[in-house]
Amino acid sequence: MNTELIIDVRETEVAIALLEDKQLVELNKEQSNVQFSVGDIYLGKVKKIMPGLNAAFVDVGYEKDAFLHYLDLGPQFNTLQKYVKEHYSRKSRPVPLSKFNLLPDIEKGGKITDVLTSGQPVMVQIAKEPISTKGPRLTSEISIAGRNLVLVPFNDKVSISQKITAPEERKRLKRLMESIIPKNFGVIVRTAAEGKKVAVLDAELRSLIKRWETTIEKLKTPGYPALLTSEIKRTSAILRDMLNGSFNSIYVNDENVYHEIREYIESIAPEKEKIVKLYNGNVPIFDQFGVEKQIKSLFGRTVSIKSGAYLIVEHTEALHVIDVNSGNRSKSSNDQETNALEVNLAAVDEIARQLRLRDMGGIIVVDFIDMHNNENRQMVYERMKELMSRDRAKHNILPLTKFGLMQITRQRVRPEMHIETKEVCPACNGTGKVEATILLDDQIENRLSMICKGKKQKSITIKLHPYIAAFLKKGVLSKRFKWALKYKCAINLQPMSSYHFLEYHFFDKHDNEIEF
Known part of the structure; x- marks a missing residue:
């Protein structure tokens, strides 16, 4: 690929x-x-305890308080709190975590009031960015991600990615990491670590531990909420993960x-x-x-597949709904069952792509075209699982019901990507009327005349829609050639597929737009 x-x-x-x-x-x-980005580590302040939700709202500097549930505290939350308390505003060098005595795990079914009180500082990490009207979602089970490894302080487990399937490689990596990991640190071995030598993994482990020590060092600065460690930039994070x-x-x-x-x-x-x-x-x-x-064609409410079939994508507060339509395929000579299977399989390809592209999360319900054959329904289900295996977000797919509905849950940690593909016409400003298009070339020439005579330009680039550019270049004695001779100016026409049909702009030789 x-x-x-x-x-x-x-x-x-x-x-x-x-x-x-x-x-x-x-x-x-x-x-x-x-x-606020997923992975950022903060020293926050507990603002409000909510016993009914078994959760707390924490101030991390966002306009809305962030949400921290008891189940997201992590088993070693008491040890984390003790460690933070001992190092907060401390002038001396922090005690290495490998020499720190761990406390017993908190109870799995405990109460938030047993471990948190209003006003106390707490170390947290962004698990979900602010979405819609909600503030960030937090966790106190701190982890620091690298390309091959994820470091988990206050832990002593070595976990191997399930995508590494070879038993010998899994044993090798586990044995290797257990031999080099310091006390009181756990690690998750990512898929990218498969086949990597010990020197590479050891160097990355040391780098991640250094980032953890830098995070703790910042606890010396009094005052909270405060950002302790920022996740690397989105560009680098995508490269790291992909x-x-x-x-x-x-x-x-x-x-x-x-x-x-x-x-x-x-x-x-x-x-x-x-x-x-x-x-x-x-x-x-x-x-x-x-x-x-592709952006313009893929982010609308209607998404074309092929052979006339298309998807309708609707978003609600609770879930996303995708409807599969056969369109012109209903006129195919194939029988109904075969036609439905072909359209549904083609739709699966596009749906798997759309989920990643729009970063759709939460509950997704897909309404496929009805199929009566159980084998065909299973084929569509297996195809969806195969394509979704490339998706890095956690997800779960349920088989089709007898009504042709498939339910998908997909992890959502950032706001869904939404691009408005329909907009108010910039040519008519929504009135539905524009200047006569037959006069467009005269309008361009009038502007060109003003620039050449008034601004003394000797080289001009006109950026405009590809169809208009093609029209102005047509023929041996094209309009562009005639204008260049008439105004004694070098004229370059640059097609811009992102421009609307009647849009055009003038630029000088330094690519600066010429204003009127």
Whole structure:
């Protein structure tokens, strides 16, 4: 599989698109002012105890208090609290965790009032970003993720990823980690660690322990709520979690981010350093790689599949509903059962893609076309499980009911990706009327005349819709050629698929827009 990552760095956000065989399967947008990310560690302040929910609300600096349930405290919560208390505002060097005496585990069915009181400080980690009207979801079972390992302080277990299936490799990794892990630290061995040598894993383990020690060091600074450790940037986090042997190219349009990614990849996978490439083209990077067009076609309420079939995607507060429609396929010469199976199998491919692309979480109900044959229903179910196995989010899939409904639950840790594909027409501002299109080339020429005569430009780039660009370039004596002779100015026409039909802008030789 050909896997590419396209990174579009803008003034207010960084957009990251993952392509598999040129198809867009994941899209992440990181705002430059985002404050709370999954993995961030805070020293928070307990604001309110809710015995009825067996939970507490914790102030971590967000406008709404974050939610911490008793079951998310972790078995060694009392040890964590004791450790934090001993190091908070302490001037001397922190005691290494390997020399700290662990307290007994808290009761699994205990009460929140037994371990927390209002006003006390508590170390927490963001488990879910703020979603809709809810504040962040917290956990006190702290973990620090690396590419191959996840470090879990106040733990003594070595867990191996279930995706590593070879028994000998599982035994090797477990034996290896048990020999190098310090006391009072646990570790989760990730799938990427398969086949890695002890030197690589040992170096990463030391790096993760160093990050933990840096986190504890910040407890010396009085005052809370306070950010102790921030998760690495979304770009690097995606690379850390997804980079594998199938990655072929990473394209980025910003030199600073380019160097940052190269340095990061050099540290985790030196052999992959050369796949990072700086994009310097004039066409926007998402247009160049066909991402913009896919975004417009994939994020609407209606999503086309193939051969006339399509999906209807609806979002409610409680769940997401996806309806599979056969469309023109109902006219196929195949019998109804065969036709339904073909459409449903094609729909499964697109649904698995849509769940990753929109990062849809919670409950998803899919209404497939009715099939009477149990074997066909099982085939659709197995196909969905196979495709969803590529999804990094935790999920659970139930077989189709006799009514053709499939229920899926998928982990949600960030707000769902939503892009409005329909917008008020910028040409008519919603009135439904525009200037006569036959006059468009005259309007462009009038603006061009003003620029050439008034602003003394000798080289101009006109960015406009591809159809209009093609019209202006048509023929040996094209309008572009005539304008260049008439105004003694070099004119370049640059097609922009993201522009609406009547949109155009003028740019100088330094690619700065010429204002009127």
